[in-house]
Amino acid sequence: MEKEYVVIGLGRFGGSIVRELNVLDMDVMAIDSSEARVNEYSDIATHAVVADTTDEAVMKSLGIRNFDHVIVAIGENIQASTLTTLILKELGVKKVTAKAQNDYHAKILNKIGADTVVHPERDMGRRIAHNVASASVLDYLELADEHSIVEIKATEEMAGKSIIELDIRAQFGISIIAVKRGKDIIVAPDPEINIELADILIMIGHDNDINRFEKKIVRPSER
Numbered sequence: 683m684e685k686e687y688v689v690i691g692l693g694r695f696g697g698s699i700v701r702e703l704n705v706l707d708m709d710v711m712a713i714d715s716s717e718a719r720v721n722e723y724s725d726i727a728t729h730a731v732v733a734d735t736t737d738e739a740v741m742k743s744l745g746i747r748n749f750d751h752v753i754v755a756i757g758e759n760i761q762a763s764t765l766t767t768l769i770l771k772e773l774g775v776k777k778v779t780a781k782a783q784n785d786y787h788a789k790i791l792n793k794i795g796a797d798t799v800v801h802p803e804r805d806m807g808r809r810i811a812h813n814v815a816s817a818s819v820l821d822y823l824e825l826a827d828e829h830s831i832v833e834i835k836a837t838e839e840m841a842g843k844s845i846i847e848l849d850i851r852a853q854f855g856i857s858i859i860a861v862k863r864g865k866d867i868i869v870a871p872d873p874e875i876n877i878e879l880a881d882i883l884i885m886i887g888h889d890n891d892i893n894r895f896e897k898k899i900v901r902p903s904e905r
């Protein structure tokens with residue numbers, strides 16, 4: 683059976699989730715208290731509904747507990763976001779993903795039972811900071827639990843050396859999980875392969891180790 687999703691809050695963030703789920707051919711109910719916002723999504727979502735999601739009776743009448751996954755994309759109004767999340771969990775929705783505006787908001791959402799809390803603005807800010815701090819860092823993707831994936835251009839010092847010779851795992855506790863070479867992606871590369879200057883290395887590690895690696899290895903070679 684197809685999964686069914688609900689997106690609550692049709693700002694830029696919630697709206698882009700609805701559009702993408704539609705592209706992926708998923709059933710999605712889009713809810714907002716603003717009629718104008720709901721009208722924008724009436725042709726994109728499977729159902730588009732005007733409702734105040736802080737009203738438990740309204741949520742019950744929508745049969746919200748029968749949906750597989752509800753995404754709370756209300757940001758600015760922290761009270762509406764937390765109350766909506768609380769009602770969803772109390773009604774027994776299995777999976778609730780909520781957008782946090784700041785760390786304090788995230789803490790409350792976790793406490794009241796949100797299954798996943800996302801910080802799109804903070805995460806995008808961090809990705810851009812890593813990218814502007816070093817032209818060699820192409821992307822930075824934060825995972826849960828202080829670990830991240832970073833994509834870097836091979837430096838001149840790395841070129842011609844094998845992964846074993848680079849010794850990054852022993853020195854920094856970071857693993858190279860894939861190498862992008864032209865159009866190819868070498869997943870779980872053989873440690874004997876030699877890195878080429880045009881390679882892009884995809885690495886995973888603890889945030890502190892990645893920061894240490896960026897400071898010591900990636901940035902000095904840019905000078």
Ligand code: ATP
Nearest residue numbers: 691692693694695714715734735756757758759762
């Ligand atoms: P974004 O940053 O994603 O662009 P935004 O700044 O437009 O969002 P937010 O305050 O984050 O606005 O709210 C997103 C949407 O949530 C708005 O369209 C708002 O009408 C809706 N919303 C706020 N409170 C409720 C509520 N109680 N019930 C339903 N929808 C709500």
